[in-house]
Amino acid sequence: MKRCFAYIRVSTVKQGEGVSLEAQQEAITRFASQHNLSIIQWFEEKETAAKRGRPQFNKMVRELRNGRAHGLIIHKIDRSARNLADWARIGDLADAGIDIHFATESLDFRSRGGRLAADVQAVVAADYIRNLRDECIKGMNGRLKQGYYPFRAPIGYLDNGRARPKTLDPLRAGLVREAFELYASRRHSLRTLHAELQKRGLTNRQGGKLTLRGLETILRNPFYTGVIFIRRTGATFQGNHEPLISANLFQRVQDVKAGKAGPKVTRHNHLYQGLFRCGACDGPMVPERQKGTVYYRCQRRDCITKTVREDQIAASIRSCLANAQLTEQNARDARLAIRGWVAERKNQNDDQSLVLRESNLHSRKARLTDALVDGMIEREDYKERHKALVLEEQILREERAAFASLDAKAENLHSVIELTKNLTQGHDLADRQQRRAIVEMATSNRTVTGKKVCIEPQDWLQGLKSISAVPSGEPSRDRDRTINEIIHGIPSIQQ
Known part of the structure; x- marks a missing residue:
């Protein structure tokens, strides 16, 4: 009695909950009994055969090549492979002397005619998958052009079924909006923002911990502005879902991420970090602490601008605000x-x-x-x-x-x-973060030339x-x- 492996497969885990696997197993068992074959091991897969890399299929092929069994029984051809690469591996097994059997198809894989008929059916199965893929892509593109997002909703939105726009998640939408606002303020790096959002209770879709990569995915997704961007193809569509943030806020976040909006955070979190530039060479004025005093320094050695104290900058800011109010x-x-x-x-x-x-x-x-x-x-x-x-x-x-x-x-x-x-009073009474926000909101053209601080409303x-x-x-x-x-x-x- 020949020792054989048996392989059964469904395309999804959900299909595995039905009776398909049991029906395949019964047919294979009946076939083995009729042809005096002994099944020594079952291999069960819950993945589509359209793509390569199925773990149980790969394991079974390795075991057969190592001589663990003399034959393989499969329910039918399209259960084994729907891509020509895996079908070629089955052909290689047959060439190596492994007997290939199909429980519901009367094909003699050892004869030239039977092998040809099986090859034709495998090609038809592969073509079916290609056609199905094309039709799916066509349907998805149609939905996208109508403004519907035919994929799982990103964090902050909820799925509502087919041909229905995503709606805001009452539990996470506000926290996602805060994520954009906090990052755009430049008071956080990605890691400190991640820690802050964890404190505030932002989770992933399953209610688990949001990863750092997950946060980065949120911050670069224009879906939150009402725009659908398909990263794989590069195509962009106007969505019909409710925007969570403004496009201006999204663009500010991208500028911060790309380093176009000045440094985001420093180890000492200096008050005016990234707000002033050298009026002579246009380089950034970088803060440093010396003996308890904060100085802002131009980094170019040959520049006429050297250093200026933070309290001198603060006095110039207060004077500018007093004149502007x-x-x-x-x-x-x-x-x-x-x-x-x-x-x-x-x-x-x-x-x-x-x-x-x-x-x-x-x-x-x-x-x-x-x-x-x-x-x-x-x-x-x-x-x-x-x-x-x-x-x-x-x-x-x-x-x-x-x-x-x-x-x-x-x-x-x-x-x-x-x-x-009350600009000056509001500035004086504000905490550090609010004071910085007032300076950004109310002043422009902030430069230091030599020892002179220049600020305009x-x-x-x-x-x-x-x-x-x-x-x-x-x-x-x-x-x-x-x-x-x-x-x-x-x-x-x-x-």
Whole structure:
């Protein structure tokens, strides 16, 4: 009686819970009994045969090559392999003298005709898988073009079944948003952010510990802005799910990750790290502590700028904030101007600047497609540029939504006005992190030349004062343009 191995397989673990494996086992047992074969070991697999690398299949092939059995019984050809590489390995076993049997197919694998018939069926099985794969890809691309994400929802979203958009996870969405905000603040490295989010309770989909790689995957996924990006193909689609963060916030995070926004964190966490540059050579002013005093130093030896004390920088910042803050009269004038601006805007149908920007964006997308069709750019370059344009389109969409909520904009501006009436006091009373945030929000062009510290107020601060300087009887065109510039440049107080 010949000693044989028996191999049974289903494509998924879920299928393994049914009766398919039992049915295969019964058929193989019956076949062995009828042909006087002895089954000495069963190999059970719960993986698709379309791909190579099945562990039980590989183990079985090794054991057969080592002479552990004289034959192999399989339920049918498509249970053994649906890719030609593994089918070739079965053919190699037959060439080495191993008897190959199929329990439900009357094929004599030892004859030329039987081997040919089996090869034809194996090719048909492989082609079936290719066709199935193509149809699946076609269906997924159709869903993606409709804005549906046909894969598992990322952390912070929930799956709702086929042809339904992902929805925000009430348990994790807020924590994912905080992850982006904290990283964009540059107060955290990836590791310190990971530790902070663990304290706050962010977990993976299964409720287990979120890994460092998992956090990095979250921070680079534009899905949270409402944009679907398929990393394997490089294709980008506009999703129909609710965005969790703004495209601007996502872009700030990518800039920090790429090192375009200055250092994220230092060992001593110096207050003005990354905020000042040398006015002579444009190099960064790097902090260092000497005998209890913090100095900011230009790293170029031949530069005229050497060092400046942190308390001197703090005094210059306070002076800049004092000059920039609004008086009570400035604040009243600015509030009146904003109310008039809102009233006028509500009588208009659209913001012409947004219309022009949207038209320009559509033209750029069309030119990019033409460049690809004409062979002027490579497909990989096209995918990268198209992704950037889709993100830019999302930013415009957010601005359009913000334009529709003029009252909310006006409320934000009123909050800013109140803040700018007490800039110096707010700076003095704030903790270190809040103080740094005020400096970033309210100042620009921060340089040190020689021993002189130069700081300018942000454009939106100067704009507020210019609004209040416009006489009430003057035309509103300049005032409208100034308010628009303030809105686009000002940080939201709610963020």
